[in-house]
Amino acid sequence: DGGITQSPKYLFRKEGQNVTLSCEQNLNHDAMYWYRQDPGQGLRLIYYSQIVNDFQKGDIAEGYSVSREKKESFPLTVTSAQKNPTAFYLCASSTNSGNQPQHFGDGTRLSIL
Amino acid sequence: RKEVEQDPGPFNVPEGATVAFNCTYSNSASQSFFWYRQDCRKEPKLLMSVYSSGNEDGRFTAQLNRASQYISLLIRDSKLSDSATYLCVVKGGSYIPTFGRGTSLIVHP
Numbered sequence: 001d002g003g004i005t006q007s008p009k010y011l012f013r014k015e016g017q018n019v020t021l022s023c024e025q026n027l028n029h030d031a032m033y034w035y036r037q038d039p040g041q042g043l044r045l046i047y048y049s050q051i052v053n054d055f056q057k058g059d060i061a062e063g064y065s066v067s068r069e070k071k072e073s074f075p076l077t078v079t080s081a082q083k084n085p086t087a088f089y090l091c092a093s094s095t096n097s098g099n100q101p102q103h104f105g106d107g108t109r110l111s112i113l
Numbered sequence: 114r115k116e117v118e119q120d121p122g123p124f125n126v127p128e129g130a131t132v133a134f135n136c137t138y139s140n141s142a143s144q145s146f147f148w149y150r151q152d153c154r155k156e157p158k159l160l161m162s163v164y165s166s167g168n169e170d171g172r173f174t175a176q177l178n179r180a181s182q183y184i185s186l187l188i189r190d191s192k193l194s195d196s197a198t199y200l201c202v203v204k205g206g207s208y209i210p211t212f213g214r215g216t217s218l219i220v221h222p
Contacts, residue, residue, distance in 0.1 A: 031208075033210075041214065042215060098206075098208045099162070101159045101202070102159075102210060103159070104157050104158070105156060106156050
């Protein structure tokens with residue numbers, strides 16, 4: 001079955017630590033996205049990539065970094081510079097056609113230890 | 114003004130009721146529109162795309178009003194399982210989606 005796989009499902013970060021969230025898709029989608037969702041809030045865009053080896057900052061990129069070395073993979077690193085990382089992180093992918101929707105992975109919950 | 118606005122609710126309705134949500138958008142160049150459903154602590158899942166002529170999928174009807182810049186979602190014969198948050202999504206020329214904050218629906222017996 002085609003889909004998007006995020007791992008791990010739950011992650012705990014210590015102070016001063018960088019952590020990396022994995023996102024892999026086998027839908028052959030060109031575009032991939034990372035969102036952050038806080039309790040009771042909407043989705044906020046962290047980074048997106050519309051093609052391999054290229055990515056753009058979203059609305060809240062500070063304290064995060066990404067890479068897009070392969071079409072299938074778009075890992076997100078939450079750096080120690082992100083002072084309030086506790087949230088639900090969602091990865092999505094889509095074709096670059098404007099009328100196609102995004103598909104989401106089932107998310108990673110990140111908490112501070 | 115926010116790019117995509119939704120009434121957060123909650124909309125509290127009995128089983129069998131008909132309920133409608135609106136979503137307004139500010140960018141008149143927006144081209145694609147979608148409704149997603151998000152259950153508590155889960156990922157959003159596509160409910161339906163919204164087409165210019167309006168479209169229906171079972172008990173769900175979506176409509177687009179470009180002149181007034183809003184889309185709507187109508188749910189007929191509400192089920193307990195319809196309880197969720199409904200997210201409106203709008204795509205403009207950049208094809209980067211903008212999400213509304215969602216409307217909470219609670220269907221009670």
